[in-house]
Amino acid sequence: MKKVVKCMAVLIMLMPAASPLLAQETAVAPAATIQPINVVWTLVAAFLVFFMQAGFAMVETGFTRAKNAGNIVMKNMYDFAVGSIVFFILGYGLMFGDSIGGLLGGSKFFLSSASPGSPDGLWQYAFWLFQCVFAATAATIVSGAMAERTKFVTYLIYSMVISAVIYPISGHWIWGGGWLSNLGFVDFAGSTVVHSVGGWAAMMGSIFLGARIGKYGPDGRPRAIPGHSIPLAALGVFILWFGWFGFNPGSTTSGENLSIGFIAVNTNLAAAAGALAAMATIWIKSGKPDVSMSLNGALAGLVAITAGCASVSPLSSIFIGLIAGIVVVLSVELFDFVFKIDDPVGAISVHGVCGALGTLLVGVFAEAPYAGEGINGLLYGGGFRLLGIQALGVLSVFAWTVVTTGILFLILKRTIGLRVSKSEELRGLDIEEHGMESYSGFQIFTNQ
Amino acid sequence: MKKVVKCMAVLIMLMPAASPLLAQETAVAPAATIQPINVVWTLVAAFLVFFMQAGFAMVETGFTRAKNAGNIVMKNMYDFAVGSIVFFILGYGLMFGDSIGGLLGGSKFFLSSASPGSPDGLWQYAFWLFQCVFAATAATIVSGAMAERTKFVTYLIYSMVISAVIYPISGHWIWGGGWLSNLGFVDFAGSTVVHSVGGWAAMMGSIFLGARIGKYGPDGRPRAIPGHSIPLAALGVFILWFGWFGFNPGSTTSGENLSIGFIAVNTNLAAAAGALAAMATIWIKSGKPDVSMSLNGALAGLVAITAGCASVSPLSSIFIGLIAGIVVVLSVELFDFVFKIDDPVGAISVHGVCGALGTLLVGVFAEAPYAGEGINGLLYGGGFRLLGIQALGVLSVFAWTVVTTGILFLILKRTIGLRVSKSEELRGLDIEEHGMESYSGFQIFTNQ
Amino acid sequence: MKKVVKCMAVLIMLMPAASPLLAQETAVAPAATIQPINVVWTLVAAFLVFFMQAGFAMVETGFTRAKNAGNIVMKNMYDFAVGSIVFFILGYGLMFGDSIGGLLGGSKFFLSSASPGSPDGLWQYAFWLFQCVFAATAATIVSGAMAERTKFVTYLIYSMVISAVIYPISGHWIWGGGWLSNLGFVDFAGSTVVHSVGGWAAMMGSIFLGARIGKYGPDGRPRAIPGHSIPLAALGVFILWFGWFGFNPGSTTSGENLSIGFIAVNTNLAAAAGALAAMATIWIKSGKPDVSMSLNGALAGLVAITAGCASVSPLSSIFIGLIAGIVVVLSVELFDFVFKIDDPVGAISVHGVCGALGTLLVGVFAEAPYAGEGINGLLYGGGFRLLGIQALGVLSVFAWTVVTTGILFLILKRTIGLRVSKSEELRGLDIEEHGMESYSGFQIFTNQ
Amino acid sequence: MKLIIAYIQPEKLNDVKQALFQADVKKMSVTNSLGCGQQGGYLETYRGVPTEVNLLKKIRLEIAVNDDFVDPTVDAIIRGAETGNIGDGKIFIVDLAECIRIRTREKGKVAIG
Amino acid sequence: MKLIIAYIQPEKLNDVKQALFQADVKKMSVTNSLGCGQQGGYLETYRGVPTEVNLLKKIRLEIAVNDDFVDPTVDAIIRGAETGNIGDGKIFIVDLAECIRIRTREKGKVAIG
Amino acid sequence: MKLIIAYIQPEKLNDVKQALFQADVKKMSVTNSLGCGQQGGYLETYRGVPTEVNLLKKIRLEIAVNDDFVDPTVDAIIRGAETGNIGDGKIFIVDLAECIRIRTREKGKVAIG
Numbered sequence A, B, C: 001m002k003k004v005v006k007c008m009a010v011l012i013m014l015m016p017a018a019s020p021l022l023a024q025e026t027a028v029a030p031a032a033t034i035q036p037i038n039v040v041w042t043l044v045a046a047f048l049v050f051f052m053q054a055g056f057a058m059v060e061t062g063f064t065r066a067k068n069a070g071n072i073v074m075k076n077m078y079d080f081a082v083g084s085i086v087f088f089i090l091g092y093g094l095m096f097g098d099s100i101g102g103l104l105g106g107s108k109f110f111l112s113s114a115s116p117g118s119p120d121g122l123w124q125y126a127f128w129l130f131q132c133v134f135a136a137t138a139a140t141i142v143s144g145a146m147a148e149r150t151k152f153v154t155y156l157i158y159s160m161v162i163s164a165v166i167y168p169i170s171g172h173w174i175w176g177g178g179w180l181s182n183l184g185f186v187d188f189a190g191s192t193v194v195h196s197v198g199g200w201a202a203m204m205g206s207i208f209l210g211a212r213i214g215k216y217g218p219d220g221r222p223r224a225i226p227g228h229s230i231p232l233a234a235l236g237v238f239i240l241w242f243g244w245f246g247f248n249p250g251s252t253t254s255g256e257n258l259s260i261g262f263i264a265v266n267t268n269l270a271a272a273a274g275a276l277a278a279m280a281t282i283w284i285k286s287g288k289p290d291v292s293m294s295l296n297g298a299l300a301g302l303v304a305i306t307a308g309c310a311s312v313s314p315l316s317s318i319f320i321g322l323i324a325g326i327v328v329v330l331s332v333e334l335f336d337f338v339f340k341i342d343d344p345v346g347a348i349s350v351h352g353v354c355g356a357l358g359t360l361l362v363g364v365f366a367e368a369p370y371a372g373e374g375i376n377g378l379l380y381g382g383g384f385r386l387l388g389i390q391a392l393g394v395l396s397v398f399a400w401t402v403v404t405t406g407i408l409f410l411i412l413k414r415t416i417g418l419r420v421s422k423s424e425e426l427r428g429l430d431i432e433e434h435g436m437e438s439y440s441g442f443q444i445f446t447n448q
Numbered sequence D, E, F: 001m002k003l004i005i006a007y008i009q010p011e012k013l014n015d016v017k018q019a020l021f022q023a024d025v026k027k028m029s030v031t032n033s034l035g036c037g038q039q040g041g042y043l044e045t046y047r048g049v050p051t052e053v054n055l056l057k058k059i060r061l062e063i064a065v066n067d068d069f070v071d072p073t074v075d076a077i078i079r080g081a082e083t084g085n086i087g088d089g090k091i092f093i094v095d096l097a098e099c100i101r102i103r104t105r106e107k108g109k110v111a112i113g
Ligand SMILES: Nc1ncnc2c1ncn2[C@@H]1O[C@H](COP(=O)(O)OP(=O)(O)O)[C@@H](O)[C@H]1O
Pocket: D007, D008, D034, D035, D036, D037, D038, D039, D056, D058, D085, D086, D087, D088, D089, D090, F027, F028, F029, F030, F062, F063, F064, F065, F101, F102, F103, F112, F113
């Protein structure tokens, strides 16, 4: 068990709060009766997180045009398929293998740490699956920002590299026993580890690709390219919200850890607050409660609470959600109007920006009764110490991701190419890359 | 633990059947090993019930017109977001706080009963989440009946009030230790508490709104306004059925309570029977197995078994489902042809009528081996006693909901207005209220 | 407990691997504390498997034409509704009742083995639900292959017979204590029991029906009849993949059995590998990564690993998935081009062929550390023994299904008729069989 | 014989149909169309980006009539479609050289009605 | 030159296409349309409410041909679309003043085919 | 007055719209259409089955103009739609007998613009 660093970290983190209970349990109940509930809980949570792939697929499909719908779902399915295999072969070992200088793991490739012969060996399988679906989440975030113009084969290669190398290494720093975790950096369920990595990779991808044809007018002003199915996008958001109940509470990887209750409550309240704040913000700014921005708001709240869901009170979760909901709208407009980075679904703002934001806000809102003894944010007497560590983590992961994915996309651009041809983009990736239409029989204005 | 009245009620109710087991367990196993399975079960069930929001969104979207699809999903998302926040602040306390004369709760606001420092304090979080998703279910039922013509901002206010005040107070009577629960009223998972409240509120909303333009011809005869996506509606029904496995079995809020097995079986059989009966009924009446009515049938079975799922045998569940399936069709036609209340998705009949029906049928089909010692319905030698109590509960909740939501809708109508303008309704709420289309690029006959 | 043969078989099968642990547990912990985790796990898994119905509905709807979408979802909903009721009355008893000569069960009708009065009696309910959703899976597979031309009422009768009689009897042979299980046939979660039965029934249905109008040109060459919604089909595949985490790991029907971890890992890796192999195969063959075939590939991997998910290593799972992904493409083309059997969604190849394939591959890849002492496949020193038994099982179930469903479809064809009229088929089953359109308001080319 | 092509607001289709029925014009063909006219389009916003939509949804009617029916038909369309606002639509009239009923192969005036 | 506009039943499109190809007419444009004709509509029910659908789905063909091709084209359409039932459809013929191929700017007769 | 009917490639609609605006033609109606022309269709594959798609997606423009606007309009369409490839499209011109603005009941030349 001692290698299961994330789980351990969590246990330690929560000890002070829950320790009377946990200690007692451990003392009274024989070890054998403890394991099943943890395995069951971790697996069920992993299944829910897996299902988020469907959520991403639906959100991204819904927010883009009908002529690219098949291409998007293919990207969502195949980053998961490719990611599962390479995370099995390489990624998991780099992330959770024995640490080489706090920088990367160097064992456990091919899931060699697991074995069917002992409870702990069996537990490793469940833990792997949970980590695998997390890795795939980071990878899949990118598909949305690069939607409607990326070559399919290039995307496959990108997703292989991020799941095999880029995500696991920064993940090792934080969850694998690496240098950031040793500093006391708090990212319980991955605002930074998962979402920011995905979000910054999305940003780099989008920059290297350039905007979709028609996104910016000759005057440089952005134009709306509306998504083709708001109901599917909304379904996707509901699925993601549902899956997040595996993502956050599941990150205890322990069903005995009764903190799962307040983690779930925090997750829910931040999502609700994020949705409300984003709707209010866009309503004030544009005069209408924009649907797609409102949906982004719920996701922003979820991303932001992911880091601190086990460290803050429900009331703080509402504040974190509210802040994220406002920030996501401003951030989308910043990237759209000022930076002119074309991100069809808002992935950079939702995952990159709100992931970083949520991680920083742990340094503001963390409270010892939830976070564990001595872990307090700015508002609860902890001063700037935790906030500083959080900022360091956010910056390190930003730098790591921007540099590595920058190199990756540069190489891909110079070699096989990132982007489909102009006429392919105009006619749609479904016809050109996959030889079919996604809505056969429907009359669709494909000039859009 | 003693404050967790619903859970307690359940335990007591099931004691006679399961007591040898439960008692024994409690005696043998240390308390600490008991908690995790209950928390895990309650949370997983809560997640499933949360997911029902997606089901409602899909059913309601599918059964209405394309031009209002975005508006519907917004209403579904925001009644949940608003509901979560106000139930946290106010609703939960009114429902589960210490009872003031059996009428309403007066403590536990802001979830103050929960705390991260003890097992019981932690358990309160899980229990709150479970109750929160129930409250949101009641609220969201209404959006379907009021679809395609309600002002968005009015809907937000309505959903705030129902989740903060109306639902919690009648809920207190039954699950919060209030007067109805003291009489022995049986509503295990909320046919009345949740569904009837939603259904009757839907009825009042629909009455105050009036019918959609074009729903009734100049001769007063109803016309069909077909929904725009049967596949999404069917997906919604599957999601609801799936979520109901959290709704009913989860209402034990205890995974140790092995009754969850037969509760799940009852839930499934009633749904199946409801689907079959509704299809047969509409087939006989109109000559075709109407898809949308058939889908309503499955939901009718689910709503009807919700009250008695822990009190009746599987065979009785089939009968309850069959009755509900027939009644829902007749009821839809009654409201449509006779009362001329325009309910696009059948929410009044499915949730209001079948919720009341299912609650009453507990008084007919309850059997001690399932329901607990001494709890028998009309068919099992219990006479009219239980049936009478059930009827009293049904009527009280009907009166409470009709009066309070009536006042609410009246005030809203007189102040900010309930209904969009005629031209907004014709052009569609998506364009007018949210400034966009839900199916951009698709050619749709918006005159419908 | 001794009647729960499938569960028992599983326990025994896994004993050698996990036995030190299991034995210990059983010894130390009192029986009463063991049950809840198993019931909870089995129920949660059953819920996930239930949700696969939604997955099938979406895949089949998405892969067929818009004019038949409502009909398809009706078939999916009603084979489950009918199946639940008849499996309750008859099917479960035939499958799990006391064995009559190893051929069929003869007790437990109307779920008479369950009772609310004892832990074991309560457990029976959970076990029944798990089995019921499996039976419905077998039934629903067929709807895809028979899509777009089958009379609705005929389909209802077929689905009643398969769930009540055909599936339970061959199921008894393997999971109910029948002759195949006694020989040592390994089909852990039902590649043969569930998927092959469904797949071969689909084949017979498709043969008796004949191809859809327009599927084969005057020259006998197949033509593509593209599905109308790739996003819904992809959503369906994600839902199925999600549900499969209940299907396979849930088949332990025991949450204490820590093997659920590696079973879940195997399931995931085989699906990923299947998706990759199918995409690569069709890419090489037709020059494009066809979306619909790729989606079939993931399902092929899932079906193939179902038999051996508890008997092989993760690495072997990848190989099994790869093989299935290649085979499914070749098989689809074989049935389409050579046998000229019109299977709109590829159900025969995915479920029939890959189900058989996966069952046989247990005889190749099974390894004692996973499969249990002495159970080794061809590659692990077990010789041809296991492979021979697996082949015998595959052939027996093939023969049984082909003969019984052949007789069934023949009778149905001669009496009420299998197929709608030519003009009904051209105008679409939604209008003709259900009197409505599934996408009201959308402009759709219904000539397709 | 004339072929009358009319562009109207989608929400007025039912009114126009009623008006045509009253004028005893019972045959017509209807398609969806997008139109650019004096009604300059309007501003939508999507994700905060204001977007000028200048192809508005319209309904296109095609009605073949005998010459003596032209005026009543035009009047009926106007009666049904008029609101006085920009965007009410336009009617185009084209000479119809021939009309054939497929079922009976009838031609000309008798085939139209 | 003439512009032939034909309304046919959706399910007959393939047959009409075959017939046109045999008559060496290989260019055409196809749109979806809803039509009201002698075929009075039919009764659907939705949620138990009977509904008269009087705008039926039709396919609209538009074929520009030189004058000598008019009769063969009309014959081919009739051959492909006729079933003898009400609703088979109708053909309208309009004079075509000019025809231009965008790619080559060719005009008139040569541009049509 | 003339009614100009043009079939163009969907992806050229924006360019054509720009060109028309520059030519001061600001009114038009747009529909989706499927077309068969010299561009013979192309091969798709679906589930490994090669399929010849010979009804290609096109945009149909309908523009009513006064006679002096015919040439500028045709030129603008060609300017916007031309790529030199087969499939660029075609323009048909039909005489327009009358044009009526519904809102004002204006007729003829003044109603068109
Ligand atoms: N010259 C034209 N050519 C083609 N279509 C036209 C023309 N003028 C108007 N239309 C169609 O008629 C619709 C209504 O026209 P509009 O100019 O808005 O009405 P109004 O007559 O009130 O100015 C337009 O959206 C367009 O579809």
